[in-house]
Amino acid sequence: MPSTTPFNRRAALSALLLPLALWAGAAQAANLDEIKKRGYLVVVTEDDFKPFEFIKDGKPAGFNHEMVDALRKYAPFEIRQEILPWPGILAGVATGKYDIAISAILMTKERTQSLDFSSPIADATHYYVKRKDDSSIKSIKDLDGKTVGVQTGSAFLSRLPELQAMLAKDGGKIGKVVEYASYPEAYQDLALKRTDYVINTVINLKALVGEKPGVFELGQPVSGKAYPAWAMKKGNTELQKFMNDFIAAQKANGVMPALQKKWFGESFNLPASYTPEN
Amino acid sequence: MSLADVLTIFHGALTTLLLSVAGIALGLPLGLGLALLRWGQVPLLNPLVAVYVSLLRATPLVTLVLLLFFALPSAGISLGPVTAGLLALTLNTAAFNCEVWRAALLDLPKDQIEAAQSVGMGRALRMRRIVLPQIARTALPGLINEMSLLIKLTPVLAVVGVVDITRAAVRIGAQTYEPLPPFLVALAIYVPIVFALVSAQRWVERRMARREAAA
Numbered sequence: 001m002p003s004t005t006p007f008n009r010r011a012a013l014s015a016l017l018l019p020l021a022l023w024a025g026a027a028q029a030a031n032l033d034e035i036k037k038r039g040y041l042v043v044v045t046e047d048d049f050k051p052f053e054f055i056k057d058g059k060p061a062g063f064n065h066e067m068v069d070a071l072r073k074y075a076p077f078e079i080r081q082e083i084l085p086w087p088g089i090l091a092g093v094a095t096g097k098y099d100i101a102i103s104a105i106l107m108t109k110e111r112t113q114s115l116d117f118s119s120p121i122a123d124a125t126h127y128y129v130k131r132k133d134d135s136s137i138k139s140i141k142d143l144d145g146k147t148v149g150v151q152t153g154s155a156f157l158s159r160l161p162e163l164q165a166m167l168a169k170d171g172g173k174i175g176k177v178v179e180y181a182s183y184p185e186a187y188q189d190l191a192l193k194r195t196d197y198v199i200n201t202v203i204n205l206k207a208l209v210g211e212k213p214g215v216f217e218l219g220q221p222v223s224g225k226a227y228p229a230w231a232m233k234k235g236n237t238e239l240q241k242f243m244n245d246f247i248a249a250q251k252a253n254g255v256m257p258a259l260q261k262k263w264f265g266e267s268f269n270l271p272a273s274y275t276p277e278n
Numbered sequence: 279m280s281l282a283d284v285l286t287i288f289h290g291a292l293t294t295l296l297l298s299v300a301g302i303a304l305g306l307p308l309g310l311g312l313a314l315l316r317w318g319q320v321p322l323l324n325p326l327v328a329v330y331v332s333l334l335r336a337t338p339l340v341t342l343v344l345l346l347f348f349a350l351p352s353a354g355i356s357l358g359p360v361t362a363g364l365l366a367l368t369l370n371t372a373a374f375n376c377e378v379w380r381a382a383l384l385d386l387p388k389d390q391i392e393a394a395q396s397v398g399m400g401r402a403l404r405m406r407r408i409v410l411p412q413i414a415r416t417a418l419p420g421l422i423n424e425m426s427l428l429i430k431l432t433p434v435l436a437v438v439g440v441v442d443i444t445r446a447a448v449r450i451g452a453q454t455y456e457p458l459p460p461f462l463v464a465l466a467i468y469v470p471i472v473f474a475l476v477s478a479q480r481w482v483e484r485r486m487a488r489r490e491a492a493a
Binding site: 047048049050054055056057058082083084085087088091092095096097182183184185187188208211212 | 285
């Protein structure tokens with residue numbers, strides 16, 4: 001069925017979401033005063049982005065879910081949580097349906113034009129992962145012309161030029177790019193040899209390789225600095241400050257480093273704010 | 279994949295069944311109503327229904343549900359994921375059902391109506407005793423076809439957070455990094471659901487045939 005190919009779905013989504021976002025200009029996301037007055041904050045999280053957020057035995061789990069739990073204790077208002085697949089997350093925030101996406105949203109220049117970000121919550125430099133038994137890939141330059149899998153609409157698409165530049169130094173170039181609705185499908189196709197490598201953040205890939213050490217092997221970094229953060233509607237500066245104060249407090253009381261260690265295997269020394277260069 | 283995971287998929291199956299049954303129960307009479315408006319050439323409403331059907335048949339369900347879920351709050355109407363999903367399903371299937379019903383109505387010989395009028399049957403009685411029994415029989419295969427498509431369209435609603443069979447399977451695959459087993463379980467649930475629907479169609483058809491033979 002052609003209408004379900006990732007490309008068409010993406011085109012359909014973007015064709016719809018632009019007018020939606022414009023229309024939604026009238027319906028503002030609630031600012032901090034309104035949130036306090038009505039007594040609740042609506043947060044949205046993803047359902048299949050391990051180890052940040054996923055569903056285990058029917059219950060939400062992962063780094064961001066535990067941060068939401070910490071936020072429940074911290075905030076003077078109720079936290080209402082909605083769980084959505086990735087394609088609806090940014091649309092929901094941009095239209096004001098949700099006040100904040102407590103998800104691992106990579107900060108990019110493009111996204112800062114329509115969204116405000118909190119302080120970074122992790123270090124997410126991009127790496128490639130390959131099949132363990134594939135001996136044709138030993139370093140970045142071996143990726144020349146090979147087929148790569150990425151998630152549709154994921155920030156890596158806008159970062160492909162970085163890898164392109166790395167490959168070009170040795171006269172190589174990026175091969176066929178296959179887009180997937182979500183990463184688990186991309187990993188499955190890598191295992192099935194339909195693609196040669198998949199690119200994702202080092203955190204996600206470490207979790208993958210930790211789970212399936214016999215199948216996958218972590219490669220090298222293919223991007224510069226990259227931070228995921230939480231996204232809010234542009235211009236909601238009071239909410240942004242509230243969330244940044246929350247993150248600062250969780251860093252100071254040791255909760256956030258402990259959660260990073262638990263879910264990512266290491267804690268990071270992160271800046272309080274970051275302006276993406278690309 | 280653990281037992282809890284299988285239960286999660288069955289929980290998704292409940293959502294799929296609930297949405298499908300409700301969508302069918304609402305969309306079937308709604309489609310008939312729309313078809314009657316067109317068949318009766320009701321002024322003003324006839325062209326409106328024609329536009330509605332053309333628009334809805336041209337709109338992908340995923341677009342429709344995103345629109346209902348994310349755009350309606352701007353108009354002051356905030357729907358939950360299941361409500362928005364059900365509304366989208368109903369609006370979508372009603373448009374397709376309308377065309378199936380309409381085809382059956384157009385196929386109904388005019389002399390049937392005229393014969394009923396000649397023996398003095400009123401509009402309501404004519405509808406109940408002459409028109410509906412005959413168009414129900416012609417429309418049945420088309421309607422069942424649309425119902426089975428509707429059941430298999432429900433995964434689309436996952437985009438606004440509805441957790442149906444497929445989404446439950448995707449979530450488990452994302453957690454275990456092994457998408458194949460949950461998808462096999464999902465398939466094993468879809469097949470009997472659609473099979474039950476088709477069996478119901480055969481049963482109704484046989485019953486109709488028996489009743490006609492007896493008459």
